[in-house]
Amino acid sequence: MADNNMVASTLDTTQYIGVIIGNEQYGIDIKYIDNIVKMQRITRVPKAQPYFYGVINIRGEIIPVMSLRVKFGLEPDEFSKKTRILIVKPEQQAPVGFIVDEVREVVNLADEDIDRSSNTTDQGSFISGVGKHSKGLISLMNIAAVITEKEAAAI
């Protein structure tokens, strides 16, 4: 089933992990992904922001877990067999876990396939661009914005 995207990446393409949140597909730059784990018991932290569900233990490291659904203003998560936690390690910051509905595929996007001007949605700030590939559009997540924007969201 090798489509265009599965062809060995050339130098100017970036790999993205395609995840499903609600009925949209998002892409996260693979260089930020540390690990993908199945849903596990999350220890609640009292008085945390609503989208921070708590903390989990990944090989002895305590990692906060955030629900992207809640963060993006969608219905709270219903955990299923497909629910995954992406352990994301932003540059020079501690790792954080993102709960997503499903992890679907790895997408190769060349620079010319990415439209960086169409930040028109409400969640504009969380998205750094929109990628076009054979199966449709994929919103490319701006990791830094998702993480650092917490203060604004908490107010």
Add this chain to the structure above:
Amino acid sequence: MDVSQYLEIFIEETKEHLQSLNEQLLVLEKEPDNKETINEIFRAAHSLKGMAGTMGYKRMQKLTHDMENVFQEIRNEKMKVSSTLVDGLFRGLDALEEYLDNIVNNQDEGTNDNQDIIDLFQKELQAGLAGGSDAPAAPAAPAAAPAEKAAPAAAAAAVATEGDTKELLDSFTLTEQEKNMINKARGQGLQGYIVRINIQDTCVLKAARAFLVFKAIETVGETIKSMPDAQAIEDEKFDFSFSVVVTSAKTMDEIQAAVMNVSEVKSVDIALIDETKCERKEAAEQTAESTAAATGTATATQTKAPAATAKKPVVNRSVRVDIDKLDDLMNLVSELIIAKNGLVSISPADLVRDEKNSSFRDQVEYLERITTNIHQSVMKVRMVPIESVVNRFPRMIRDLSKKLDKKMELFMSGEETELDRTVIDEIGDPLQHILRNAADHGLETNAERIKAGKPEVGSIFLSAYQEGNNVVIEVRDDGHGIDVEKVKAKALERGTITPDQAETMSDKEIIDLLFRPSFSTAEKISDISGRGVGLDVVKTKIEALGGSVECRSVLGEGSTFIIRLPLTLAIIQSLMVVLGNEKYAIPLGSIQTIEDIPTTDIKYVEGKEVINLRGTVIPLVRLDKILDVPNAKQDQESLTVVIVAKGDKQAGLIVDDLIGQLEIVIKSIGKYINNSKMISGATILGDGEIALILDANTLV
């Protein structure tokens, strides 16, 4: 090889010397005639100069050299110690510290010549010496002979006497090849010398010293042979002296001076190798032995390395270790404890007591004991006496005293109290701030003190001591104390509190207002303290270390700041409790007792739940409510209450159930989550589950 590998040693030692200079200068200011102190100062300054010179820091060397000249004249009683002179010397020390900071930051001493300070010294020298009749110019070689009689252990060069020379020559056996080399050198107009270097017996890194000595010799000549050989010296397989055979065009004195420039060299014996020596073939070994017996000193046996090693006195058996390595070790111990807890949690406690199970339990218990011991040992290794932080304060108080024009004195006790290295690194600034506060705001001016019938000289006390699992540091002054009414008025003016609140607040609560952000009662803002970024920062910092700070004050009598710090940061004993289906850890250090209280015993004061426990009224805290715990047990007949204390305040935390005591490793929950202060961290339990750690201090 270059000297950069000794940079770290250089920095460490320079710090020590500077600290000692600071301390001794303070003493000297008070007792200008104290011989021992001036000797000590001279020694430190001289070592400093030598070290800076070896490392190639010329400006630093120049400045120390000029300071040393001043000390030299003071020691020779040609100059008097005046207050302005001490001020100048302190400025010199500050300048040296600046050089050192530059070196630490970019391995370069910087470009500041500090000519003004040097000029000042020259002026002082001239002024001071003008009194003496036959005042010599500032001696260029401070290690000259007069130094010898005044400073017993000082860097005094003992010029080898006839007998010594012979002994020195005899202690060496030269091979034919070496003799040839010396003879050849002599043909080129050079001379062969035997140099014996005696290192101070307080020296820790002898091999490093030896290396620097070799380096120094290289500048004046060529090394042909050393005794013991180079490898043994590198491995520190020698006592406090070693010898080298050198060929050089310089005179004996020049070589000696070059070697003496290396710090921590006690003395240098030097002898010329003449033709006769080169012709001698045997019997040297034997002679050496007999001379050794005759002199009977340890230094004479230096030629026999193995014998010397056996006799080596226990001088300093410590090792410098990089703090990162200790952190790694501590992390590993943490991992070990988590793994151990895992084993404990699967140990079949409830199963039938057969032989296999009980022996398994025995082993687990054994393991538990070992891990606890390892933890304690590692913790002890990381402990540093608080002295390393507080020893700079006397100097600071002296400067403040001058600056503020108030007479004051600092009394310190308990400097030997030990704290975790991480805490030590962080506690300096808060302490300094509190001390500055005490000096600036706490103490009255001299005139006010006399009027109030107090001694003119104000006192500040800094005492540290251990109390249970905490270390307490108290800073007390005998100044005018905190004016509660003034604080109250200020708080009202700022809108920090409402008039209603002001009515009901106790004095203690009002004093606590001082720890709120941007709250300074000083009417006059000085550059010493009182810019409103004060006590709140102190408090935040101390709380970040897991400690607490409180202030007690009696108007007219003075104030006391009490800082409590935990002994260790990473691993603590805790009580595990259950709330709903969540587990929490409460640090054992803050728990006083655990009580079963019938619901009927709950009383109400101002609508708040309290209990009367053996005469003390203790407010109750419903943890399930403030932590929003779902499914907590409701409507029980009796409550399990954990009584926690912070200072002399208490609170009763209501929990659903107790699990038991557990040694836990504190981990941070990171910065992403908006953390209410109630949670001080998290820990991983034996089964991999996470439990949050409650900070009892914030609940009281």
